[in-house]
Amino acid sequence: MKQRLLVDMDGVLADIYAQLIECEYQDLGIRQSIEKMNGTSEVDTFKNALKYIYADGFFRNLPVMDGSVEILRQLNEKYELFIVTAAMEFPNSLIDKFYWLEEHFPFIHWKQIVMCGSKTVVKGDIMIDDHFKNLDYFDGKGLLFTQPHNLSGNDRNHTRVNSWYDVANILL
Template identity: 30%
Template sequence: MERCPLNIFTRRCTVLQRRSWKEDWPHMKIIGVDLDSTLNNLDAVWLERYNKDYGDNLTKADMISWDVTHYVKPECGKKMYDYLREPGFFRNLGIQPHAAEVMSFLHEYFEVYIVSSSHPNVVADKWAWVEKHLPFIDYHHFVPLHHKHRFEMDYLIDDGPHNFDRFKGTGILIDMPYNQHLRSKYKRCTDWLDVKDYFQTLIRKEERW
């Protein structure tokens, strides 16, 4: 009988270990993942639209607090939020570097939900974005929700500092200029590869048990 190459055997063993680890864990850990500026590139496109429409040169680095109206021109003000209610706006956003591959990795080991504060006008567009960029996430795991602390999760990956105020799980903060005041209160990740490193460490600890 022809022997299987070692690398094929190793890959098969790895898949079996992943399935066993996930299926045998009696209480699978739940990860909630924010969508806007965490998975997609809302921050870049939003500012690009504003700068074009109002003749400004505002950058993400300029915004050191959450309320964007503090930084836009007075004639824009709260109209800045009209972009976020515009049909089709969210559907056409890009994805953050390495986000898709890391989300696929997390999906192998955890129960992963997309948890996003959404105006009713754009819920369908956000789901269309998830279908396009993260096709392994089914609609049962897409949750439009403003008060994220009310959704029971073990981990929350988010850029919005206010989303951690009443969250009882472990917060994974995506590094942004407007959340620097939280300093080291939560695990801070600079990018999606950093997120993967954090969870890989947790998985190794579990597998040693």
């Protein structure tokens, strides 16, 4: 039986920071450097983060993380794979996220997509996520995908991965 692998979308497959940087630049003419964001949340970093995140189309237009498409394709063959994304807080994101996944990861069947409010309800063997709040309550192995908001403090017994190439080295 294949191990169940749960993969987050925002900050893992989709580059939410790049999108926020671009939105803020278009809106306010400010282009922030990702290197200066370490240890701060998206809402603390970007003045209008919630305005951007709640806007129609924000999640539909997120850039794809480097290496994620090909590596996820390989993982899909080896594992019982599910994309698990918290979508209920931002209702506009539901349809955007579905069509984004359909466009960039067409090999992921709609039955492999879980949109939820809390990830504490999902069960699996391995979870890749960028938020401690999701990994800390997960019973399986946690892979912490590096993002500026999770760089402060220790890794809380999760294995840190800095890229999809790190994920491949561990799971493939």
